[in-house]
Amino acid sequence: MPSFIGVICGLKSEAAVVSASVDQSKIRIGVSGANAARAEEIAKELCEQGASAIISVGVSGGLDPALKPGDLIIGETVIADDGSVYASDRYLMAAIQSAHPGESRGPEKSGRMDPGPAAKRPNQKQRAFARGRRDVRSGYRFASLFGADEIIDSTTIKSALYHNHGCLAVDMESHGAARAAARAGAPFLAIRAIADPADRALPKAALNAVASDGSTRVLQTLVAALRDPKQFPELMKLGADSAAATKTLRRDLGPLFEILFKNLDV
Known part of the structure; x- marks a missing residue:
């Protein structure tokens, strides 16, 4: 049976961008509806079908005040609501960093892929590391993501997640996908573009x-907005933020997945 990469998206619009940007014969996409439990279920099914890796793709909310809409994050780790930490596959990370050399360099590829199982709660050193490293040439940030089970709707909560966990961005499906990948022993990686800033x-x-x-x-x-018209300017800003994130995904997903296909022999 031909190998493939399992892709988890929260939204149908994100899945459409993946389909338009990546060779569809080499991927299978699942849409979770921005629900971690559903993302985990879909990722588990894809692993059972023989997925070579599980990749979480989509837009995210910014936690780091330095990030702006359209910035791209490659998730080195995902910290879940319960404190569990899931590491991205180190060889896939290294492959991306080698293709886009800059300040942040990863380990050289050798041996089998390590899916990075869940770890304990992050300590102070881990939180500091999670603040991210920038690949100068590509512009990507390699950093930690926070996986939320509920919508993060306030700047106060965003600030707390950034300062307490050191995560640069937040989404609602990466931790579910990462959990299923870790249990199945499959490589995992998260690719997220910033929409709403911190x-x-x-x-x-x-x-x-x-x-x-x-x-x-x-x-x-x-x-809902008509009941409170003052929300329309904020909705317009959110739409513009999401458009910037989508533009980044359209630009970068093709080259990124070519690296993944090559290193996973897909």
């Missing part, structure tokens, strides 16, 4: 915008 709270009208199937409840969101 200093921007999500408007209330957008909090229920994602349906369980990963589609966007556009009409419901607009109706």
Whole structure:
């Protein structure tokens, strides 16, 4: 059976970007509806089908005040709500860093791939390391992500996650996908583009915008905003942020996945 990479997205719109940017014959995409439990279930199914690796792809909320919409994060680790830490595959990380040499260099590839099982809660040294290293030539940030089970809708919570855990960005499916990959012994990696920055709270009208199937409840969101028209400027900013993140994914996913295909023999 031909090998493939399993891709987990939270939204149908993210999956559409992946499909348009990456060789579809070499991937299988699952959409979790921004739900970690569903992401874990889909990733488990893809591993059982023989996935060579599990890759979490999509947009994220920024936690580091230095990040702006459209910046790209390659997740070195994912810290879950319960404190578990899941490491990305070190050889896939090294392959990306070798293809885009800069300040941050990874270990040379040798031996089998290490999926990086869940670890204990991050200590002070880990939190400091999690703040991220920038690959100068590519512009990517290699850093930790926070996996949230609930929507992070306030700047106060974003700030707390950044200072307490050292994570640069947050999403709602990477930790579920990482957990399934670790249990299956499959390589894992997260590729996330920043949408809403650290200093921007999500408007209330957008909090229920994602349906369980990963589609966007556009009409419901607009109706909610009509009840409080002051939210429209914030919704417009969120739309612009998301567009910047999507543009980055369209630009970078193709080259990144070519590196993954080569190193996973897909």
